[in-house]
Amino acid sequence: MTLAEVVLAAAFAGLVAYALFGGADFGGGVWDLLAGGAERGHRVRDRIERSIGPVWEANHVWLIFVLVVLWTGFSRAFAAAVTTLHVPLTLAAFGIIARGAAFAYRKSVSTPGMRRFFGAAFALSSLLTPFFLGAVVGGVASGRVPPGIAEGDVVRSWVNPTSLLGGSLAVLVCAYLAAVFLCGDARRDGEHDLADAFRLRALVTGAVTGAVGLAGIAVLHADAPELFDGLVGRGLPVVVASVVAGLGALVLLLTRRYTLARIASALAVTAILIGWAAGQYPYVLLPSLTVEQAATGRSTLLALLVALGAGALILVPSLTCLYVLFQRPRAAGRK
Amino acid sequence: MLEFLADASENLYPARMQMALSLGWHIVFACFGIAFPAIVVFVEWRGHRRGDEVLIALAHKWAKAMAVLFAAGAVSGTLLSFEMGILWPGLMGRFGEVFGFPFVLEGFAFFVEAIFVGVYLFGWNRLSPRAHMFSALPMVAAGIVGAFCVVSANAWMNNPTGFRLDEQGNVVDARPWSAMFGPSTWAQFVHMWLAAFMVTGFLIASVYAVGMLRGRRDRYHRAGLLIPLTVAALATPVQIGVGDWIANVVADNQPAKLAAMEGQYETTSGAGLSLGGLYRDDRLHYAVEIPYGLSLLIHHDPDGVVPGLEEVPADERPPVNVVHLAYNAMVGIGVALLLLSAWYGLVWWRRRRLPDTAWFLRAVAVSGAGAVVAMEAGWITTEVGRQPWVVYGILRTADAVSPAPGLGWGLVAVAGVYTVLTVFTVVVLRRLARDRDTPVPQEQR
Numbered sequence: 001m002t003l004a005e006v007v008l009a010a011a012f013a014g015l016v017a018y019a020l021f022g023g024a025d026f027g028g029g030v031w032d033l034l035a036g037g038a039e040r041g042h043r044v045r046d047r048i049e050r051s052i053g054p055v056w057e058a059n060h061v062w063l064i065f066v067l068v069v070l071w072t073g074f075s076r077a078f079a080a081a082v083t084t085l086h087v088p089l090t091l092a093a094f095g096i097i098a099r100g101a102a103f104a105y106r107k108s109v110s111t112p113g114m115r116r117f118f119g120a121a122f123a124l125s126s127l128l129t130p131f132f133l134g135a136v137v138g139g140v141a142s143g144r145v146p147p148g149i150a151e152g153d154v155v156r157s158w159v160n161p162t163s164l165l166g167g168s169l170a171v172l173v174c175a176y177l178a179a180v181f182l183c184g185d186a187r188r189d190g191e192h193d194l195a196d197a198f199r200l201r202a203l204v205t206g207a208v209t210g211a212v213g214l215a216g217i218a219v220l221h222a223d224a225p226e227l228f229d230g231l232v233g234r235g236l237p238v239v240v241a242s243v244v245a246g247l248g249a250l251v252l253l254l255t256r257r258y259t260l261a262r263i264a265s266a267l268a269v270t271a272i273l274i275g276w277a278a279g280q281y282p283y284v285l286l287p288s289l290t291v292e293q294a295a296t297g298r299s300t301l302l303a304l305l306v307a308l309g310a311g312a313l314i315l316v317p318s319l320t321c322l323y324v325l326f327q328r329p330r331a332a333g334r335k
Numbered sequence: 336m337l338e339f340l341a342d343a344s345e346n347l348y349p350a351r352m353q354m355a356l357s358l359g360w361h362i363v364f365a366c367f368g369i370a371f372p373a374i375v376v377f378v379e380w381r382g383h384r385r386g387d388e389v390l391i392a393l394a395h396k397w398a399k400a401m402a403v404l405f406a407a408g409a410v411s412g413t414l415l416s417f418e419m420g421i422l423w424p425g426l427m428g429r430f431g432e433v434f435g436f437p438f439v440l441e442g443f444a445f446f447v448e449a450i451f452v453g454v455y456l457f458g459w460n461r462l463s464p465r466a467h468m469f470s471a472l473p474m475v476a477a478g479i480v481g482a483f484c485v486v487s488a489n490a491w492m493n494n495p496t497g498f499r500l501d502e503q504g505n506v507v508d509a510r511p512w513s514a515m516f517g518p519s520t521w522a523q524f525v526h527m528w529l530a531a532f533m534v535t536g537f538l539i540a541s542v543y544a545v546g547m548l549r550g551r552r553d554r555y556h557r558a559g560l561l562i563p564l565t566v567a568a569l570a571t572p573v574q575i576g577v578g579d580w581i582a583n584v585v586a587d588n589q590p591a592k593l594a595a596m597e598g599q600y601e602t603t604s605g606a607g608l609s610l611g612g613l614y615r616d617d618r619l620h621y622a623v624e625i626p627y628g629l630s631l632l633i634h635h636d637p638d639g640v641v642p643g644l645e646e647v648p649a650d651e652r653p654p655v656n657v658v659h660l661a662y663n664a665m666v667g668i669g670v671a672l673l674l675l676s677a678w679y680g681l682v683w684w685r686r687r688r689l690p691d692t693a694w695f696l697r698a699v700a701v702s703g704a705g706a707v708v709a710m711e712a713g714w715i716t717t718e719v720g721r722q723p724w725v726v727y728g729i730l731r732t733a734d735a736v737s738p739a740p741g742l743g744w745g746l747v748a749v750a751g752v753y754t755v756l757t758v759f760t761v762v763v764l765r766r767l768a769r770d771r772d773t774p775v776p777q778e779q780r
Contacts, residue, residue, distance in 0.1 A: 054457035057409055057449040064445060067416050068438040072511070075431030079424035083737045086421040090745055093417045094752050097410040101756060104406030105763045108399060110770075118759075149424040150739035296432030296509065303436055303511045311443040318450045318473070325454060325461060 003305065004073070004295030008284070010308050011069040016273050018062035020177065020266050023170070025056045027178025029099060029126020030171065031201065038116065045119065047194055048178075049107075051185045054326045056103065058319065060096070073304050077147065077284045077294040081136075084145045084152030088132040088163075095129030098122070127171060134170025138163030141276055142224035143286030147294075161223040165216045172212060173269055176205040180249070180265045184258035188329055199253055202261075206250050210243070213272065226286050230279030238278055242271030343738040349746035350422040350736045355718070356746075357415050359711055360753055364408030365485075366710070368448060369478035369528065370535035371401050372455070374566055376471035378558075383464050389554050393562075395459075397539075400767055402456050407760055409449065414749070422742065425735030426725050429506060433498045434491040436511035437484035444481035447473050479528065486527050490519035493717065494588045495726050518588050522581040523717075529574040530713065534706045536567025537672065541703030542768055544696045561689070564699060567706070568676035575673055578666070579632070585720075586633045589727060591647040592720035595658040597629055598622065599643040606630045606641040610663055614655040617644075653722045661715040668709035675702055 001009070028048040035041030035048075071078040082089055098121050106118035135158045139145060142162035145152050157163075179202035186195035220228040231239060249264035280286055284294040295301060375397045382390030416438070420427050427435065454462075454470040462470065491497070497514025501507050543559035586593045594600075598609050598619035608628025612619040630639035644652050675698050682690040689695065725732040736742075 054453040057406070058446065058453055060409065060413070061442065061446045061449050064413060064416055065439075065442045067420075068435065068442045071420060071427050071431040072435030072439055073432075075435065076428045078431065079420055079428030082417065082420035083424045083739050086737070086739055086745070087741060089417050089421060090748065093414040094748070096413050097752060097756060100406050100410040101759065104402055105759060108403050108763050108767050114762075149428060150737050154739055154741060297507070300432040300436065300509050300511050304439060307436070307439050307443070311440075311446075314443060315446055318447055322450045322453055325458065328461075 002292065003298065003301045004291050007069065007073040007295070007301050007304050007308070008291055010304075011066050011073070012273075012277055014062050014065040014069065016270050018059070018066060019170075019173070019269060019273060021055070021059035022062055023130065023174040023269075024177040024181045025052045025059050026099070026126045026130045027174035027176065028052045028182070029103075029123050030175045031178055031182070031198075032119065033123035033127055038112070043191075043194060044197065047182060047186055047191065049103075050189075051182060052103075053107070055322060056100070058322055060100065063096075069304065069308070073296055073301055074284060074294045075296055077289060079149055080147050080151065080285060081140060081145050083150035084154060084157050085136050085139050086150075087154055088135045088139075088158040092129050092132035092136070095125040095132060098125035099129060126174075130170040130174045131167035132158075134166035134168070135159075135163035136166075137170070137276070138166030140285065141166065141227050141280060142220075143226055145285050147285050147289045161219050162227075165212075165219045168212060169209065169216065169272075172205055172209040173272070176202060176209050177265060177269060179205055180253065180258070180261055183253070183256075184262060185327075187258060188327070195256075195258070199256070202253050203250060206246065206253070206265075210246055213242075227276070227279045230281065231275055234281070235275045235278035238271050238275040242268050242275060245271060343736050344733060346736050346738065346742040347733050349743045351732065353742075353746045353749050354418060354422055356749060356753060357411065357418055358718075359714065360757070361408065361411040361415055362710065362714060363534065363707055364404055364411060365482070366531035366534040367401070367404040368408045369482050369531035370566075371397070371404065372452075372471050372474040372478060374535065374539070374563055375401060376455075376468055376475070378562055379464075379471075380468055383468070389558060393555060393559055396767070398456055398459075400764060401452070403760070403763055403767065405448075405452050407756070409445075411756075412445070421739075421745075422737055423725065423735045424737050426730065429730070430495075430498075430726060433495070433506060433509045433511060433514050434488050437488045437491075437515050441481050441484035444477040444484065448477040448481065451477070478531075482528050482531065483524050484515075486524045487515045487517075487520045489717070490517055490523045491515070492725060493517075493523070493721055493727050494519045495729055500729070519581075519584050522577065522584045526574070526577050526581050526713075529570045529577060530706075530710045532570040533567050533574060533672065534703075534710050536563040536565075536570065537699075537706040538563075538703035540564035540567065541700050544699035544702075546768075548693065548696050548700060557689070560699065564679060567672075567702075568679050571669070571672050571676040575669060578669065582632060586641070589721070590642045591644065591652060592658070592717075593633070594642060594644040594647070595653045595655045595720050596662040596716060597641070598655055598659040599629070599641060600645055602640065602643045602646060604630065604640045605638050608632060609659075610667075611660070614659060619659070651723060653720050658716055658720045661712040661719070665709045665712040665716060668705045668712070672702060672705060672709070675699070 028051065032041075032045050032048050035044040067078075102118040102121035102125065106115055106122060109115055109118070138160065139152075139157040139162070142160060144157040144160065179198045182198040183195050183202060186192070186198060217228070217231070220231065245264050245268035249261050249268055252258075252261035252264055282290045282292075284291055375394055378390050378397065379394035381387065382394055451470050451473045455467065455474065458467055458470055491514050494517040495514070496517040497510040497512070498506050499508045540560045540563040543556045543563075546556045547560065582593070585596070597606075598612060598614045599606060600617040600619075605627050606629040607624040607626050608631075609619050609622040609624050612622025614620075627637040629641050630637055633639060633641055644655070678690060678695065678698075682688065721727055723731050723733065725735045
């Protein structure tokens, strides 16, 4: 692996983490949206709020991490992509603003009307944000971002079959991950009926996600031939791994092994993303800009490597502390 | 190529306005991210130490406000990181490898802050009091590191270092570590860091001053005013000294900015310090002048020579009126806040109590807004004062802006989103302030 590849791999690992953790938070919002009326959906919404409340801000930072590593290590490709895709990115940023603010503000008000309004804003933006981010990935993956500044079509770069597929898959994956993660959370707190309800949601969205993903291969064949070739060529083992992990996760859900189901689901989603990366390797921007061409100077990449290593030493224990603290059942009596 | 230029120049105004709006909004919440954790955990610590339920209740209330303020800061900061690329690809694409690096470090600081804000806000019932207070310390540290990194990137734009350009203008030999430590970095960082404590301190104190003016003079309100006001009052005199430092840094490194700040056209020895006025036809009209003031300020010598705008080509001069008046506003409000701090400090020193007049409370009640205006004016001074450059002396703002169609609509949309966001943020914070019960944050249903 070259230095540039290591740095890009770090950014990619950040993207995977964002998809798994940040994605599940968005998925929580999707289930909030679909939870039904205030009376009926109360317990589901409450469960979601308790699960993502302490962690969503930390999970969100993965996105910032990806952006800053890319603009430092792959400045030109970054500038090209965000200028061509400025519309969906701005919409995603608005979604992030609405989601985060509404979620935090809802906690701080007690009147039912206000709570409902913030709840609706939180839920709707949780659906739209991953869609736009998925559409951005679709634009990059289908080679619609040329390497110059704002050289691509600012509309068709994200309004196209691959982007539609990317957006839909992103929403489905978020909803699926959230449902799987919430099964375990609900069971841990003794809410077995809720655990079963999320299990059903996970099974259904898991099946739908798999079906859309497989149908999507046909879309890629027609709309993004280079990515398709990469996927069925170099990427094939990863695609197979994703299918196997996904099926395994469904079996684990059926047998209520929620912790293992979380791991299998995370593997399946990670494999989808690795499939995309493998499919377009060695190009950062299809069809011509390679990782090496896009990378900035050696001293910058080295500085990045040092910072990423040192940062990981701080980040890993901190994140562990956060998750361990809030995955632990709340001590009785101190409530 | 001509078409490209036409598009880009049309985008310059909306892009600058969008950036100014987003940054101007975010910076207020960033101040709370930097300064508020330290203040809240101090109150919590004192409350535990003295077994003082009033202080514990205050810490609970402030932690709830912190949840709102931190979320607002986090999401508005995200939009900014998108905008850096969307609006200014000429800056990020070309110089990202030089000055993008501190943002990576800031990313880690933001991570630490976001992780421990979760632990702190949701951990009241899960951690022992001691562990809970310790969980705030990473936030305090991350606030310092994060502020340093972001400000160092801005300082680099003011005084770019850490790279060379080849004949074609391409960046070669980028040295991101040394780019972080240019001549402006330390002065700008300390200035901003203190500003964060002033804004946070005066703003919170002003909330309780309003409450006391309405007759709620219990211990809860007095403590809510005293503690943040003390923090701000300690920071203010230091800030005035740092202001002198940073003015000298600007004089050394960005003479055009300093000349614009003072509305000074001619290079003068024994230059006076001009207050107010309007700059037209290469001179300042209706200004009040303090003789020798500027030379004294910059060189600590009444006959020191201060270069004027005439030294700079006409197309490299910043817009003088905006910079001059913003600078005057910042200094003017800063001095007013210094007087308020001195009033408070004097009475406290002599009598161990707050000044006993409604006028003092009224002054504290407006000090929060004043501190925010002063900080915004300071940012306008440094940002507009750098124009027409985005990278001083190297890259013009007009050459950095994106030529993509639709940026004008982006400004409209951002203005709309921020209007709505501002309204709801204010509504929620007001409700929090009015709500008298103080259970443990984030646990009540």
